[in-house]
Amino acid sequence: MSTVALGNYEFAPKDVRQNFPAPLLYIGWEDHLLFCAPVCLPLPGETPFGALTGEVLPGVYGAHPDFARIDWSQVLWFKSGQPWQPDSTKSLQENGIGHKDVIRFRTPGLTGIGGSLS
């Protein structure tokens, strides 16, 4: 469907890739709702996936007591909600991550503050 209008209704989308210095990536940590929502970060496509887990995420999620306990070899990844296996030696782009993609990770055994999934 489309917008009913008196005249021609065409406007440029505000959030296309070229409007940002780097593509946006959305990241969510499952079962840890202390962080109220997934986060949004501009990350260059050439960033190695390993740098995401090793350098970016500690700054984002490090305040949570569960974060230091994460066994990264056990982490389950999802892209657009589907199970997904990233290669940590490859870049975000090589892992198929594009502008405004959403990835999530589950950390089995870690159930948040007092087991509340928070």
Next chain:
Amino acid sequence: MDTRVSKKKLGLKDRYTAMTRGLHWDTTYQPMDKVFPYDTYEGIKIHDWDKWEDPFRLTMEAYWKYQGEKEKKLYAVIDAFAQNNGQLGISDARYVNALKLFIQGVTPLEYYAHRGFAHVGRQFTGAGARVAAQMQSVDELRHYQTETHAISHYNKYFNGMHHTSHWFDRVWYLSVPKSFFEDAYSSGPFEFLTAVSFSFEYVLTNLLFVPFMSGAAHNGDMSTVTFGFSAQSDESRHMTLGIECIKFMLEQDPDNLPIIQRWMDKWFWRGYRLLTLVAMMQDYMLPKRVMSWKEAWEMYAEGSGGALFKDLARYGIREPKGWKDACEGKDHISHQAWNTFYNYNAAAPFHTWVPDDEELAWLTEKYPETFDSLYRPRLQYLREQQAIGKRFYNNTLPMLCTTCQIPMCFTEPGDATKIAYRETEHLGDKYHFCSDHCKDIFAHEPEKYVQSWLPVHQIYQGNCFKPGTDPSQAGFDPLAAVMDYYEVKVGEDNFDFEGSQDQKNFNEWRGDDGLGEDE
């Protein structure tokens, strides 16, 4: 005997007709369609505008008199409140944060409503509807003014209220009410009435006004209560206009039904999402609680709203699509929203805090199925962290829903431990949503929502820094630069209530050190 006998004064009914519908004329130099182009393009078919039942029989003359009386009473109370230092009589300085939310997020909507109704009042060809819309336009402008005047007294004593118009166009969470209204008044006049008069004023307004005004009464804020009373009689007129408008459209042509149903689905959901802010205010921001969001929802939405949709079933209307999900959300959204503002309080010009033990117990009582398992543990953890000097602030910007623009804090229907993610593609770009309903709204008019001014994305595009800011400079602090752009006073308007200037001042004024009786 040809002396002219002076005509008898018109009776009330004739006078009313003469001063409303009698003021209308059909154009002759130009075709009506050209003069009133907005009145037909949405696809709503009106065959006979005379069938419009005027929901309130007021002429402008009577209207001015009536409103003038109310105004006198209101300003007498506001003056008395100011002269008696009424701000010292409120329950606690935390209460003022509810007023901040109101003046930041609700009052500007009154102004938008004023503009919207002025537009509608110009565009309909039906005189009855035009007069009703014009009066409502004046009402809304008056509400904007009286709210501003009533709350301006607090602005002299508390932070977070000094720059609200500027914030409305910039600050991240205020894009939620702003985009709601811009969506409404950039639609056609019939959709605008369905959005604002029906979905918002008729179905949801009690959930907005009653909690704020009874919250004010319980917390000793007579100034706001009086404003509420003064607006209340207008609100009931607005509600009447909403229901009359819906019934009129439905009775005029059967082809109108699917259009109206879709608008109801859309605007019920948009209104419901907007009320998340009220839910949080009710459950967390009132030191003296009135009723929980859940109780209010059950009374005003499930009770009155449920009866309304049963009544409209004779026209073929069903309850809005998001109805069941909204009813399920009553157990969760206030807690999810408060956590969001607690997370991002560094960037919000009002204060948040962890409820005290008594307040936690109240929440447990009001939310017996969900609070202790899902929400209490994290609040207690946050309090412990704060006690050891590690007040938690989320330092990364959140992902937002493209439609409602709220951070993606809402959970899956049926599982309150999982954030709900929905996405779609349009012209090669991905778009994300908090719910099926926000996604449906986008899917119906993607051309409209690809224009969403999403605050987080705007910050990353570099559009939320003051001119001359250089983000590539060493040591660039993006949060500080954004606060500078917002013109929020860091350390005064934002951060936790504990340790705030508001808290210190209020305790000093009241001669209370905040430590209780025995020191």
